[in-house]
Amino acid sequence: MGKLRSLVSFFLPQFCPVCGKRSMKDGALCEDCFRKYSREQKETCxxxxxxxxxxxxxxxxxxxxxxxxxxxVAVNFYRGYDKSSDRVTERMIGKFKKKYDRALTDFFAREISGRLLPLMSEAGEVPGEWTLTYPPRSPGNLAKYGFDQSEAAVRSISRYTGIPWKKTLFRVESGEQKGLGRADRAENAGSLRVLRRADTEGKKIILFDDVITTGATVAAATDELIRRGAEAVFPVCIARTQTKKKERQKR
Ligand SMILES: [Zn+2]
Ligand SMILES: [Zn+2]
Structure with a gap:
């Protein structure tokens, strides 16, 4: 099955998720978008x-x-989506969240794995001794888009790194959830819980979240995992928002 699928995708032309042009042979993006993406990776805080x-x-x-x-581990900066902007990172993440795209998911997974594995090897960490997990998509967004983009990414990162993955976290909807409209429900993500302590007790965990903005989701997930016996929690993300200069004065 997997072999057949990769054979089919080898013969079918792939198209760039950002602009629709033909993708490069070994990646999701076309040449132009890949050039832009590489430039964006060199940006500094x-x-x-x-x-x-x-x-x-x-x-x-x-x-x-x-x-x-x-x-x-963060691969890129996230600056928020802006139609007029020439940037590709935000558009890629937008597509990644909206509709399952295997090439794009694998692209991001390779980017993360390529940064994570050298760190682990430097620290003498054995990938097989860790578990990959993620805060699941909110029920509202899961219903809206029909898939969990983080689970898709985690499966792919697991293939590239050899780190086994497991769904350990669940969202407990808060009481007010019922009275909310659809959009508000998507926002009100509820709180994160570990259902089976056996999945986290004494475990070392790599926690994937696609975009880290305030860090609140990752921090809440980390706290819960540690409360449920996790020995270590190390977050990885595709992109993180950039701290603006004026925000620094507040701290
Ligand atoms: Zn393109
Ligand atoms: Zn900085």
Whole structure:
């Protein structure tokens, strides 16, 4: 089945999820968009001058676990979606969330795996001893889009890294949920719970979230996993929002 599918996708032309042009042979993006994407990866934080993968601005509460001196893995900065912008990162993430796209999901999974594996090996961490998991999509958004983009990404990262994955977290809807409209329900994500302690007790966990904005979701998930006995929690994300200079004065 898997072999057949990869054979089919080998012969069928793939199209760039950003602009619709023919994709490059070995990736989701077309050549132009890949060039833009690579340029965006070199952008630096306005506060600390570091790239997305090294910047720790605004992430004080994110995690207590470091791997090889790093607090988490982020591939890019996320600047919010803007129609007039020439950037591709936000458009890629928009597509990634809306409709399952295997090539795009695998692209992001390779990006994350390519950063995660060297860190783990440097720190002497064995991928097979960790578990990959994710905060699941809110029930509202799951109903709206019909799939969980984080689960898709986690399956793919697992294939590239050899880290086994497991759904450990569930959302408990809050009481007010019933009275809310559809859009509000999607926003009101409820709180995260571990259902089976056996899945987290004594486990070292890689936690995937597609975009880290305030870090609140990742922090809440980390707290719950640790409360349920997890030994370590290390977050990975595709992109993180950039701390603006004026926000720094508030802290
Ligand atoms: Zn393109
Ligand atoms: Zn920074």
């Amino acid at each position: 306005a506060v600390c001058g570091k790239r997305a993968g090294d910047c720790l601005c605004g992430t004080a509460h994110l995690s207590r676990t470091f791997i090889s001196g790093k607090k988490f």
